[in-house]
Amino acid sequence: MSTTQSAAARLPSVFLQLWWVIVVAGLVGGLAAFGYSSTLTPVFHSTASIYFSMRTASSGSDINQGSAYTQNQMLSFAQLATSAAVLDEVRDDLAATRPGLTLTDLRRMTKVEIPQNTVVLEITTASANPEFAAEVGNSIADNLTQAVYTIAPKDDKGESTVVARVIDPAVPATVQSSPNKSQNAVIGVLIGALLAALALSAWALLDTRVRSRNALAEVTDLPVLGAVPRQKGKPSGPVVLTKPNGHGAEAYRQVRSALKFSAVEHRIGAIAVTSSVAGEGKTTTAVNLALAYVESGQRVLLIDADLRRPTVATTLGLENAVGLTSVLVEAVEAEDAIIESAGGLAVLTAGEQAPNPAELLASNRMRLLVDALRPSYDLVVIDTAPVLSVSDATVISQYVDATIAIINTRKTAKTQVERCIAALTGVRANLAGFVLNNVAEARRDRYYYLSDN
Ligand SMILES: Nc1ncnc2c1ncn2[C@@H]1O[C@H](COP(=O)(O)OP(=O)(O)OP(=O)(O)O)[C@@H](O)[C@H]1O
Ligand SMILES: [Mg+2]
Numbered sequence: 001m002s003t004t005q006s007a008a009a010r011l012p013s014v015f016l017q018l019w020w021v022i023v024v025a026g027l028v029g030g031l032a033a034f035g036y037s038s039t040l041t042p043v044f045h046s047t048a049s050i051y052f053s054m055r056t057a058s059s060g061s062d063i064n065q066g067s068a069y070t071q072n073q074m075l076s077f078a079q080l081a082t083s084a085a086v087l088d089e090v091r092d093d094l095a096a097t098r099p100g101l102t103l104t105d106l107r108r109m110t111k112v113e114i115p116q117n118t119v120v121l122e123i124t125t126a127s128a129n130p131e132f133a134a135e136v137g138n139s140i141a142d143n144l145t146q147a148v149y150t151i152a153p154k155d156d157k158g159e160s161t162v163v164a165r166v167i168d169p170a171v172p173a174t175v176q177s178s179p180n181k182s183q184n185a186v187i188g189v190l191i192g193a194l195l196a197a198l199a200l201s202a203w204a205l206l207d208t209r210v211r212s213r214n215a216l217a218e219v220t221d222l223p224v225l226g227a228v229p230r231q232k233g234k235p236s237g238p239v240v241l242t243k244p245n246g247h248g249a250e251a252y253r254q255v256r257s258a259l260k261f262s263a264v265e266h267r268i269g270a271i272a273v274t275s276s277v278a279g280e281g282k283t284t285t286a287v288n289l290a291l292a293y294v295e296s297g298q299r300v301l302l303i304d305a306d307l308r309r310p311t312v313a314t315t316l317g318l319e320n321a322v323g324l325t326s327v328l329v330e331a332v333e334a335e336d337a338i339i340e341s342a343g344g345l346a347v348l349t350a351g352e353q354a355p356n357p358a359e360l361l362a363s364n365r366m367r368l369l370v371d372a373l374r375p376s377y378d379l380v381v382i383d384t385a386p387v388l389s390v391s392d393a394t395v396i397s398q399y400v401d402a403t404i405a406i407i408n409t410r411k412t413a414k415t416q417v418e419r420c421i422a423a424l425t426g427v428r429a430n431l432a433g434f435v436l437n438n439v440a441e442a443r444r445d446r447y448y449y450l451s452d453n
Contacts, residue, residue: 010214014204015197022196029192034185042176044130048141049168052077052119052148055161070119070162077121077164078112080151081144089143090136098132109133110140120167130172137170208413216407216434219414220421223262223433225404226255228285229441238284238315240291241343247441252288255404255435256296262402262432270370270380270400271432272305274393276420277386280408281437283311286383294345298378301338301346305366305396306385307357310350316341323351327369328360334369346377361392367399387420397429405431410438 015022052070080086087106094101111124123140127133145164152162210216213224228251231239239248259268273286283306290302303324304312313320318339326332327348334348341347354360373380382400384393397403405420417434424431 008205011201011204014200018200021200022193025196026189026193029195030185030189032192033188034181037179037181037184040179041128043126043128043178044133044173044175045124045126045177046130046134046137046170046173047122047124047168048137048166048170050077050121050123050141050144051165051167052121053163053165055155055159055163071117073162074114074119074121077144077148078114080147081112081121081123081140082107082110083147086140086143086147089146090139093139093143094135097135106136106140109136121164123170125170126177130174134170134172138166141166141169208415209409210407210412210414210417210436211409213436215414216417216436219417220434222421222431223258225258225433225435226251227436227439228252228281230410230438232441235284237317238288238291238342240288240295244295249288249292252285252292253295255285255289256292259402259404259432266401268379268401268432269374269377270382270402272382272384272393272396272400272403272429273406274384274387274397274403274420274424275406275408276388276412276416278309278389280386280406280412281435282306282386282406283315283383285404285406285435285437286381287312287315290345290379290381291343293379293381294343299346299376301348301373301377301380302341303348303370303380303382304350305361305382305392307350307354307361307392308385308390312347312383313349316345316347318347318349320349320351323349325351325354325357325360327351328363328365329354330365334373358390358392362395366396370399387423388416394423394427394429397424397431398427401430402432403429404433404435406435406437408438409436 052074054070084103087103090106091101091103109126111126113122113124114120115122121144123137123144125133125137125140127136145166148162148164149160152160155161210219213227216222216224229247231248236242239246240252243249259271262268271289273282273289275282283304286302290300293300302312304310305324306312307325310320310323312318313323318341322332322337324337327334327337337351338346338348360366370380370382380400382396384396387393387405393403403424405417405424407417421431
């Protein structure tokens with residue numbers, strides 16, 4: 001299965017879990033559109049209708065001819081409605097109440113339409129003031145009928161042959177025609193929801209992180225040994241000690257149990273804990289896993305072999321003056337450098353910073369040290385540096401019985417995990433499986449323990 005295909009297959013589950021994002025975005029879009037519409041000046045429309053007819057029509061054929069003639073003239077009447085001849089009169093009519101009115105103002109607010117196949121002209125005027133809109137509409141209608149009377153051809157008696165009659169005067173509107181707040185709100189809801197759906201799809205398709213068991217299954221068949229929830233707040237110490245009944249401690253015990261099953265074929269006496277990149281939770285896992293083994297009555301030694309960024313000592317609140325580096329340069333005996341820590345865990349901290357950590361760890365001395373310490377403990381847990389940064393972890397992984405790799409589900413990309421697996425299997429390390437770290441607590445059971453499809 002290709003990554004794009006599997007990402008597309010993930011879409012339904014993403015929508016099922018994050019449907020509320022679409023709902024919230026829709027509500028926000030609707031409210032925003034409604035709020036924006038409320039800030040716009042309302043516009044009121046008024047329409048006046050004028051009917052045109054021929055005066056001389058008496059017989060049936062005359063009427064037909066007259067009607068055809070007027071229909072032909074309708075476009076000209078429409079032009080006339082917004083001509084200076086009419087609008088100048090309108091301006092004069094309204095001069096008392098609206099002295100500054102220009103022809104452009106009047107034209108801008110006026111729309112003239114002829115409903116198809118009729119001899120009716122509809123003059124629609126728009127204004128923020130409904131009374132004014134109606135006033136202008138009526139004035140145009142009146143002055144247009146006058147102008148038609150003056151301009152149209154006259155009959156024998158000097159009467160105009162075309163008669164324009166106002167059949168519907170403009171009345172002040174009671175409801176604004178724009179903005180249409182409820183319609184805009186519905187459009188806002190649709191746009192908000194659509195954008196959220198598009199954003200979610202893009203996010204799901206472009207998300208290359210290993211966020212779940214299934215995402216890892218796309219990369220490897222190796223097992224997930226446990227899923228450690230994200231701890232809220234500042235860490236106050238290893239959760240196995242500080243919150244022994246919490247989900248976090250339970251997750252580390254689960255890793256311990258899972259490793260027991262992979263130890264059926266051969267005894268696991270030494271484990272290396274590593275990950276693809278920095279800050280994925282190697283040290284946190286190594287410390288808590290070691291403590292989980294201590295809890296089950298085993299004698300455990302934790303070695304901090306991440307000589308670049310050693311944090312086991314600070315995590316456990318220990319002194320770091322003497323440690324692994326001191327033993328490797330043969331300044332101190334291992335027995336003298338090992339400290340008894342909380343819960344009865346034996347710890348060999350990293351010791352003082354060495355200028356050549358890669359050489360120290362690659363040297364045969366490190367391997368001999370681990371072999372020498374094995375008989376004194378049921379398990380030796382070694383915290384290491386990230387696989388993709390330096391070679392330390394790949395070297396150590398060759399002489400321990402099992403290596404476990406941590407995946408930060410909020411950060412680690414599939415390609416990084418692939419390269420990590422390739423590096424470790426390339427040196428024939430026994431990669432026992434993965435620990436998913438930083439898993440969102442709320443979704444832990446539903447999303448990670450079971451499945452995300
Ligand atoms: N499950 C978790 N919940 C919350 N915070 C966590 C969790 N796991 C690790 N952290 C925090 O993430 C940070 C990095 O963790 P940690 O030092 O264990 O990672 P690391 O892989 O050993 O990093 P480095 O590559 O620097 O050695 C620490 O501040 C740690 O407290
Ligand atoms: Mg670390």
